[in-house]
Amino acid sequence: ALEAMRQARIAELKQQQSQRAQNISLGHGSLRTISQDEFLPECTGSSRYVCVHFFHDDFERCKIMDFHLKIIARDHIEAKFLRIDAAKSPFFVHKLRVKTLPALFVFDNGKEIGQLTGFEGLAKDSKKPDEWQTGRLKEWISSTGAIQYERPSEEMEEELKRMGIVMRGAVYSDRERSGMDDEY
Numbered sequence: 001a002l003e004a005m006r007q008a009r010i011a012e013l014k015q016q017q018s019q020r021a022q023n024i025s026l027g028h029g030s031l032r033t034i035s036q037d038e039f040l041p042e043c044t045g046s047s048r049y050v051c052v053h054f055f056h057d058d059f060e061r062c063k064i065m066d067f068h069l070k071i072i073a074r075d076h077i078e079a080k081f082l083r084i085d086a087a088k089s090p091f092f093v094h095k096l097r098v099k100t101l102p103a104l105f106v107f108d109n110g111k112e113i114g115q116l117t118g119f120e121g122l123a124k125d126s127k128k129p130d131e132w133q134t135g136r137l138k139e140w141i142s143s144t145g146a147i148q149y150e151r152p153s154e155e156m157e158e159e160l161k162r163m164g165i166v167m168r169g170a171v172y173s174d175r176e177r178s179g180m181d182d183e184y
Helices: 002-025 036-044 060-075 090-095 134-144 154-162
Strands: 031-034 049-055 080-085 103-108 111-117 165-168 171-174
Touching: 031 036, 031 060, 036 049, 036 080, 036 090, 049 060, 060 080, 060 134, 103 134, 111 134
Parallel strands: 031 080, 049 080
Antiparallel strands: 049 103, 103 111, 165 171
């Protein structure tokens, strides 16, 4: 019985590794910039979930979105993460009715299942709309089904705090190593 469980687990791990390798070969695991001509093949091709960030190089908020998406793309290879220059893709800007940047779209087999306009709902403090944690964006993307993410429980956050590890923006860090004594 124990050997059967062991063999089943080995088969499961091999399947996970195979799926991971396939996803990486399809361009998952990073935030890639695509052109207008690549949009349809990338969104309707072999990847089930595709997240596309419409950006403009001159918009600071688009750079903030890119920062968070790079982290998420690296951690969640179950979805493909792309970015497309809104100024160079007028057809899709018009077709998807993009009015505000940054704009993040989530597609499931080519069908739009989610749209995030700006930083809508990501900031906890409405007076500081540009300050939010990567976990908030992960929660939103997860709500579409594109990635698997569960917010750490309060108990987990308290335990991390007790160990001297606190959330700083988008990353957990050790208070002592970062040279900061207090939280912000």
